[in-house]
Amino acid sequence: MKATILRLISTATFALLASQNAVAGDLVVIANSGTNLSAGEVRDVFLGEKQFAGSTKLIPVDNAAQQENFLSKTMQMNSVKYSGIWTKKAFRDGLSAPAMKSSDAEVIQFVKSTPGAVGYIGSSASGVNIVK
Amino acid sequence: MLTTKWVTKKGNVQRKLGNLFYVSVLGGLLISSTAVKAETDAEHLKNLENKLDAMQNELTQMTSGMAHHSTSGAGLPLHGFMDVGFASNSQATPSNPKGFYVGALSLYLAPNFGDNIKALVEPNFEVTPEGTVATDLERLQIGYTFSDTSTVWAGRIHTPYGYWNTGFHHGAQMQTSVMRPRFLDFEDKGGILPAHMVGLWSAGKFKASTGKVTYDVYAGNGPKVAMTDPTSAPSPTNLGTLDINLAGDNNHQAMLGFNVGYEFTGQLDGLRIAGHGLKGDVDDNASAQLNKTELSMIGGSVIYLANDWEVLSEYYGFDDNDKSGSTGSHKSWASYAQIGKSLNDWTPYIRFERTVLSQKDNYFAMQASGQSYARQSLGLRYNLNQNAALKVELLNSNFMAEVGRTAVSYRSVYTQYAIGF
Numbered sequence: 001m002k003a004t005i006l007r008l009i010s011t012a013t014f015a016l017l018a019s020q021n022a023v024a025g026d027l028v029v030i031a032n033s034g035t036n037l038s039a040g041e042v043r044d045v046f047l048g049e050k051q052f053a054g055s056t057k058l059i060p061v062d063n064a065a066q067q068e069n070f071l072s073k074t075m076q077m078n079s080v081k082y083s084g085i086w087t088k089k090a091f092r093d094g095l096s097a098p099a100m101k102s103s104d105a106e107v108i109q110f111v112k113s114t115p116g117a118v119g120y121i122g123s124s125a126s127g128v129n130i131v132k
Numbered sequence: 133m134l135t136t137k138w139v140t141k142k143g144n145v146q147r148k149l150g151n152l153f154y155v156s157v158l159g160g161l162l163i164s165s166t167a168v169k170a171e172t173d174a175e176h177l178k179n180l181e182n183k184l185d186a187m188q189n190e191l192t193q194m195t196s197g198m199a200h201h202s203t204s205g206a207g208l209p210l211h212g213f214m215d216v217g218f219a220s221n222s223q224a225t226p227s228n229p230k231g232f233y234v235g236a237l238s239l240y241l242a243p244n245f246g247d248n249i250k251a252l253v254e255p256n257f258e259v260t261p262e263g264t265v266a267t268d269l270e271r272l273q274i275g276y277t278f279s280d281t282s283t284v285w286a287g288r289i290h291t292p293y294g295y296w297n298t299g300f301h302h303g304a305q306m307q308t309s310v311m312r313p314r315f316l317d318f319e320d321k322g323g324i325l326p327a328h329m330v331g332l333w334s335a336g337k338f339k340a341s342t343g344k345v346t347y348d349v350y351a352g353n354g355p356k357v358a359m360t361d362p363t364s365a366p367s368p369t370n371l372g373t374l375d376i377n378l379a380g381d382n383n384h385q386a387m388l389g390f391n392v393g394y395e396f397t398g399q400l401d402g403l404r405i406a407g408h409g410l411k412g413d414v415d416d417n418a419s420a421q422l423n424k425t426e427l428s429m430i431g432g433s434v435i436y437l438a439n440d441w442e443v444l445s446e447y448y449g450f451d452d453n454d455k456s457g458s459t460g461s462h463k464s465w466a467s468y469a470q471i472g473k474s475l476n477d478w479t480p481y482i483r484f485e486r487t488v489l490s491q492k493d494n495y496f497a498m499q500a501s502g503q504s505y506a507r508q509s510l511g512l513r514y515n516l517n518q519n520a521a522l523k524v525e526l527l528n529s530n531f532m533a534e535v536g537r538t539a540v541s542y543r544s545v546y547t548q549y550a551i552g553f
Contacts, residue, residue, distance in 0.1 A: 049280070049337065049344075050280055051277065051280055052247075052279055052280055057247035057248075079518075080518055083518050084306075084518070087303075087306060087552060088299060088306060090211060090242060091211070091240065091301075091303055091306065092298050092299060093283075093335075094242035094250050094251070094252040094273075094275065095242070096209070096242065096244070
């Protein structure tokens, strides 16, 4: 019973904190636990300019729930320009634009399980490298 | 009786022992059940989570081969461009018709095979001025990425001079204007340079102080000028077009080129300045009179794409050497500048282009598109969405009177509906 009550309290607290983070517009860039990146490299990763971290191929993924925030804060551009850049990249260099995930949970799951994966979410997560 | 009583007593004892056993077992089970329940509360979810993670990792490993084919995990996407339009002009010619037209359908695939190996395949379908549909293997290139600073491609590529040729090429929806600068058009549509090449191309980018250095270095089959009638000598009525020698170099003289640029960051983010050059021997295929010219081009480009401005400018200087005759070297040049400003979904733009091509230079004299000209373009583009654009463009073209060529002037209007996917 005590355990159940504790779980309920902790869940409610976590939900409240998560909600507060989302409201505050926080953004956290995460990478697979085996991938080390610096905050200054994030822009290049999401523009296809940086494709490798050491010998590991980087796999950036977009997050529909956070993309607008990410593009304006980290990339300093809107979705039209971002899409245009990737159209040219794909055409000239044969690169694939980042796949789109629909939520923080999907991004966390993908980044945790995929070597070289890099994504962004609205609050911190465990089991991944926090880049920013 | 005693026996019976003993037996009865014994039975009572057995029943009591049996009851005690059942109670013990039941108690044990209950205690065990409680323990299991306690574990469930504390650890069962954790164990399940661990199992799920392990299964997920296994699945990832099992599908990693497939994932390499597409990082999106959604198969191999098919991209492409297509455009249709309407044209009218003050002086229609067979190569400059009026009316509705179908532009091109260009499809491309960019599969990855592991972390380092990739390919680009681009079949293209377009309508010729004669009204037939031409199919072309626009690009077929296989690459190996060594690092962020080096990718080497082999196959048929878009020749990486300047900016326009590799930046837009058949992607009408990507370029702001309807028309390419004429001298940078495709070999059979007015271009004076080999827009395609079969060979090797190394490209990369690396950081340098406040910006990035970009480079392209390439070597491949030099083009030839394919005459309309190879059995007759080149003349004003028998001119040719550049042929990229897809199946092998006809004169075994490689074409070499480079394009080195600097991309600024910070306050000048969006500005790129580059220098490019190209060298190689070009023959014609006329059996009666073979001309060989050493094509030698050097020039540069300045590109600015920021703050809703698009400024594109490229310059090509030629100093070609006559290797089959004794006319020496001949200088020519070609250039354009285009400026556009995006106002939400609208982009008005203007472009000036000019070529001064020496007719003593066999390289230009033998080409149907080797006539000097000046052209001014004024246009307006409207983005219906990120993938579709409507454009209208007015052009004023003046072709110069030169040896063997007559002056031609006309005005045209083009509309275009272009999409990219």
